[in-house]
Amino acid sequence: MIKKISAAVVTLAVTLTTVIAPAQADIDLNFGLYASDKPTAVVKQFRPLITKIEDELSRELGEKVSIHTRISPTYEQAIDKLATGEVDFSRFGPASYVLVKDKNPAVELIAMESKKGKNMRKGYIIAHQDSSLQNMAELKGKRFAFGSEKSTIGRYFAQLLLTEAGVNSSDLVKQNYLGRHDKVGESVAKGDYDAGAMKSSTFKKFLKKGRKIRVLKEFNLATKAWAVREGVNDRVKTGLTKVLMAFSNEKDGDKKALKILKKDGFLPADDAAYNTVRKAIHNSSQFFE
Amino acid sequence: MLKLFSSWSIGTQAFWVMLLVSFTLLGVGVTSFSRTLYSSQLKHLEEDIEKRTALFSTTLLDAIISEDLPVLETTLQGLKQIHPNLIGAEFCNYRRDPILSWGTNIPSCTNNFGLESESPFEIITTSRKTIIFEGENFGSIALRWDLSQPFKVLKDRVFQFTLSLSAASLLLVLTLFIVIKVLVVRPIGRIDRYLRSVEQQVVDSKSSKKYGSKEMIHLCEGVDILHRSMLEEYKLREEREYLLATLEDKVDERTKELKLTNNQLSSIMNNMVEALFVIDSTRQVMIHNPAATKLFTTLSDNLVDSGEVNFISLFPSSVQPQIEKILINSTSQHIEENIFIETGGTKNLLELSTAPLSSNTLILLRDITLQRELEERRQMESFQSGVAEMSITIMHNIGNILAGLVGQIHKVKKGGESINRVTTLLMQLLEKFDEVPVDKQRKVIAKSVELIDDKLRGDIVKPARHLEKGVNSISEIIRLQKSNIKPIFQLTNFQPRTLINDVVIMLEPQHKVNRIAISIDITDEIHELYLPRNQLFQVLVNIVKNSIEAIAESKLKNGEGKIVIQLTKSKVDKVAGYLFTVEDNGIGIDSAQLKDLFQFGKSSKKDGSGVGLHSSGNFANSFGGKMWVDSDGVERGASSNVWLPLQQRIKV
Numbered sequence: 038m039i040k041k042i043s044a045a046v047v048t049l050a051v052t053l054t055t056v057i058a059p060a061q062a063d064i065d066l067n068f069g070l071y072a073s074d075k076p077t078a079v080v081k082q083f084r085p086l087i088t089k090i091e092d093e094l095s096r097e098l099g100e101k102v103s104i105h106t107r108i109s110p111t112y113e114q115a116i117d118k119l120a121t122g123e124v125d126f127s128r129f130g131p132a133s134y135v136l137v138k139d140k141n142p143a144v145e146l147i148a149m150e151s152k153k154g155k156n157m158r159k160g161y162i163i164a165h166q167d168s169s170l171q172n173m174a175e176l177k178g179k180r181f182a183f184g185s186e187k188s189t190i191g192r193y194f195a196q197l198l199l200t201e202a203g204v205n206s207s208d209l210v211k212q213n214y215l216g217r218h219d220k221v222g223e224s225v226a227k228g229d230y231d232a233g234a235m236k237s238s239t240f241k242k243f244l245k246k247g248r249k250i251r252v253l254k255e256f257n258l259a260t261k262a263w264a265v266r267e268g269v270n271d272r273v274k275t276g277l278t279k280v281l282m283a284f285s286n287e288k289d290g291d292k293k294a295l296k297i298l299k300k301d302g303f304l305p306a307d308d309a310a311y312n313t314v315r316k317a318i319h320n321s322s323q324f325f326e
Numbered sequence: 327m328l329k330l331f332s333s334w335s336i337g338t339q340a341f342w343v344m345l346l347v348s349f350t351l352l353g354v355g356v357t358s359f360s361r362t363l364y365s366s367q368l369k370h371l372e373e374d375i376e377k378r379t380a381l382f383s384t385t386l387l388d389a390i391i392s393e394d395l396p397v398l399e400t401t402l403q404g405l406k407q408i409h410p411n412l413i414g415a416e417f418c419n420y421r422r423d424p425i426l427s428w429g430t431n432i433p434s435c436t437n438n439f440g441l442e443s444e445s446p447f448e449i450i451t452t453s454r455k456t457i458i459f460e461g462e463n464f465g466s467i468a469l470r471w472d473l474s475q476p477f478k479v480l481k482d483r484v485f486q487f488t489l490s491l492s493a494a495s496l497l498l499v500l501t502l503f504i505v506i507k508v509l510v511v512r513p514i515g516r517i518d519r520y521l522r523s524v525e526q527q528v529v530d531s532k533s534s535k536k537y538g539s540k541e542m543i544h545l546c547e548g549v550d551i552l553h554r555s556m557l558e559e560y561k562l563r564e565e566r567e568y569l570l571a572t573l574e575d576k577v578d579e580r581t582k583e584l585k586l587t588n589n590q591l592s593s594i595m596n597n598m599v600e601a602l603f604v605i606d607s608t609r610q611v612m613i614h615n616p617a618a619t620k621l622f623t624t625l626s627d628n629l630v631d632s633g634e635v636n637f638i639s640l641f642p643s644s645v646q647p648q649i650e651k652i653l654i655n656s657t658s659q660h661i662e663e664n665i666f667i668e669t670g671g672t673k674n675l676l677e678l679s680t681a682p683l684s685s686n687t688l689i690l691l692r693d694i695t696l697q698r699e700l701e702e703r704r705q706m707e708s709f710q711s712g713v714a715e716m717s718i719t720i721m722h723n724i725g726n727i728l729a730g731l732v733g734q735i736h737k738v739k740k741g742g743e744s745i746n747r748v749t750t751l752l753m754q755l756l757e758k759f760d761e762v763p764v765d766k767q768r769k770v771i772a773k774s775v776e777l778i779d780d781k782l783r784g785d786i787v788k789p790a791r792h793l794e795k796g797v798n799s800i801s802e803i804i805r806l807q808k809s810n811i812k813p814i815f816q817l818t819n820f821q822p823r824t825l826i827n828d829v830v831i832m833l834e835p836q837h838k839v840n841r842i843a844i845s846i847d848i849t850d851e852i853h854e855l856y857l858p859r860n861q862l863f864q865v866l867v868n869i870v871k872n873s874i875e876a877i878a879e880s881k882l883k884n885g886e887g888k889i890v891i892q893l894t895k896s897k898v899d900k901v902a903g904y905l906f907t908v909e910d911n912g913i914g915i916d917s918a919q920l921k922d923l924f925q926f927g928k929s930s931k932k933d934g935s936g937v938g939l940h941s942s943g944n945f946a947n948s949f950g951g952k953m954w955v956d957s958d959g960v961e962r963g964a965s966s967n968v969w970l971p972l973q974q975r976i977k978v
Binding site for chain 2: 070074076077080081084105106107108109110
């Protein structure tokens with residue numbers, strides 16, 4: 038009997054609190070990322086940018102916006118989370134964007150990161166500094182280090198260029214997915230592999246450290262994509278797009294946040310910019326034929 | 327029980343009481359210490375669990391942030407192996423939705439966070455921690471710990487430690503009390519027995535040897551000594567009582583002696599010619615004799631026989647500063663000084679002697695006016711006698727010569743008469759010259775010339791030579807007397823202040839008319855002089871009188887004149903002596919006159935005789951001293967200086 042009375046009192050108290058308290062106007066958003074580095078390092082890297090977006094979006098929407106960072110340990114999980122709507126918006130590399138779009142076409146590209154005012158950036162096929170390799174075709178019978186299986190540069194672009202140079206999977210004496218760009222760079226510098234695929238920022242970092250690597254082949258690809266899940270509130274989508282487009286290196290407050298992306302702002306969405314990547318992914322099976 | 331306890335010796339009682347108290351304190355101490363130790367260890371265990379939970383959250387941070395289930399599972403497996411007392415765990419995301427749960431007794435993330443235990447001794451404990459990174463909540467962990475084994479280990483260790491401590495303490499207490507028993511209780515018993523034997527007088531000096539330890543032997547020997555001392559003390563006490571009994575008689579006898587002495591002393595005091603005073607430090611008269619009353623009854627009406635009288639107030643105000651000065655010095659030394667006082671037209675000279683007592687001063691006063699007069703009279707008589715003797719001697723010598731000269735004068739007289747007779751014959755011859763033949767004339771004239779020549783040679787020239795010799799002898803006697811006679815200096819002991827006071831009093835009519843201020847400055851150490859007082863007195867009168875007249879002749883107004891009479895010790899040509907200086911601010915002396923001042927008949931004053939300074943200078947010179955006068959010029963004052971050499975003192 039006492040238990041019943043207590044339960045009734047608690048229920049009444051909760052109800053009254055709900056009724057009397059002002060309506061919760063907060064907007065909670067989940068931002069998806071995949072762990073390109075240690076999750077704590079990724080959080081540390083993106084927190085200033087997320088905080089800036091929270092502030093600007095709150096101002097834009099006139100409501101308190103809280104953005105929670107959802108870091109997925111793998112590309113697949115990150116793609117699934119946006120495709121299934123577990124996260125509201127994500128930052129993807131070109132390959133992941135193509136894959137999530139393939140998985141759920143309703144996923145919508147809202148912005149592209151700007152690299153010196155362009156939506157394109159560079160990727161490299163690298164070799165050891167002392168290597169005699171002169172072109173991609175000479176990689177036949179050699180060892181090749183790939184990045185992640187879902188990586189645009191680390192896998193799809195590398196395999197597309199190898200195929201185009203007439204080198205298939207069977208022509209390589211050793212090949213492996215090492216997971217991250219830095220691991221590819223280290224293994225080529227050590228001589229564990231003859232060549233590998235690497236993004237430009239990692240390549241520059243390695244040169245600075247004095248690692249013995251050089252460019253064997255340079256290529257262009259689209260910058261990273263910011264996409265929202267299917268069915269996201271239009272007001273939020275528009276607001277978020279507006280906030281991203283408003284980022285500028287000219288503003289002191291934005292400069293610090295953009296520094297972590299190593300980009301100078303955002304550009305309007307252009308899905309066609311990912312066609313090369315799309316082609317590389319869709320034709321990736323040719324590499325294994 | 328209490329009866330049994332009372333029957334024990336005090337040593338045994340103390341032993342058991344101390345043993346009981348020690349055991350009680352030991353029990354309380356060990357229990358308290360064990361509790362503290364247990365609480366401390368438990369706290370340590372709780373802190374350890376808390377640290378482990380924090381370490382878990384750090385280790386699992388990346389996996390929880392990325393909700394990486396495989397990594398979480400792998401890490402949990404590893405942690406389970408490291409921490410076998412971890413029996414359940416739950417990892418939740420930021421919404422507190424469980425990501426991974428494990429164990430038979432799964433804790434919940436949703437409860438309040440922190441270390442949770444139902445009681446300090448609860449064996450199953452849950453610890454919780456929220457994962458917050460970069461200000462963002464990423465989830466939480468809850469861990470369930472079975473602390474049965476650590477608790478058991480803790481209890482066992484505390485128990486073992488307590489047991490060891492108790493055993494060690496018990497052993498220590500027992501050892502301590504055995505030591506006390508051996509070293510304190512037993513010796514006390516022995517001392518008790520020994521003291522009983524002493525009390526019963528059955529102990530000898532060697533009996534202490536059987537008490538073993540060196541300290542005990544010393545103690546027993548000490549008791550022996552004390553015992554003997556007590557016996558001696560008893561003996562002394564008996565003697566003292568005997569002495570006390572006879573003391574009263576001795577006191578009576580002594581009192582009688584003292585009374586007699588006192589009477590004799592009173593008699594001496596009463597019959598003393600000198601006035602006797604005993605005064606205290608405030609100059610109040612404490613004791614005085616009848617002579618004192620008599621002396622001051624005639625001098626002052628202030629003296630009363632009883633009540634407080636100030637000694638200084640007994641004297642005229644003119645000498646009170648002098649008395650005060652004497653009394654100041656009298657506290658540390660014996661002083662003798664003469665005081666010249668004048669009251670009611672009577673002049674008295676008092677000899678004052680002081681002797682310091684413990685805190686008082688003894689003063690003797692003697693009226694020496696008559697004695698001094700007699701002395702001066704004796705000196706005058708002596709002087710006159712000397713002069714008379716000298717005159718007689720001179721007259722005697724001159725008389726002797728004159729007696730010799732009378733015969734010569736008689737011869738001259740006879741010679742004169744003979745020549746006179748020849749002259750008469752020649753006159754008679756001259757009257758009858760024409761009648762007398764030439765031959766006869768020649769014979770008579772030749773005879774007359776021969777006679778005159780004979781008389782002149784024998785009766786005139788020769789006695790004249792004798793007369794001349796006699797006169798020369800008289801001159802020689804006078805000269806010799808003059809050279810042989812030295813001034814007679816009657817040296818006496820006297821007090822310089824008294825002398826100078828006498829001089830000032832002597833000239834009082836003169837200096838009072840001009841209202842001249844005369845001050846006396848005598849160096850403190852000169853209390854007595856041994857010099858010819860009379861001559862010195864005359865010299866000082868001369869020069870002070872000169873100063874008074876110099877002030878009178880100056881342009882100074884009445885009352886502006888000042889004379890300072892000073893006496894100091896001074897050396898001239900390395901000879902020790904006394905220097906009297908009389909300095910005035912009178913008319914002064916022109917420098918041209920200074921060198922002739924001591925010549926007979928020379929004076930700087932209008933009506934001066936020129937005798938005073940001359941005779942004063944002669945006195946100083948004849949005494950081996952010196953006298954000189956200084957002046958900066960007219961209207962600039964002058965100072966007269968008399969320096970006399972120190973004479974070997976002869977105490978009269």
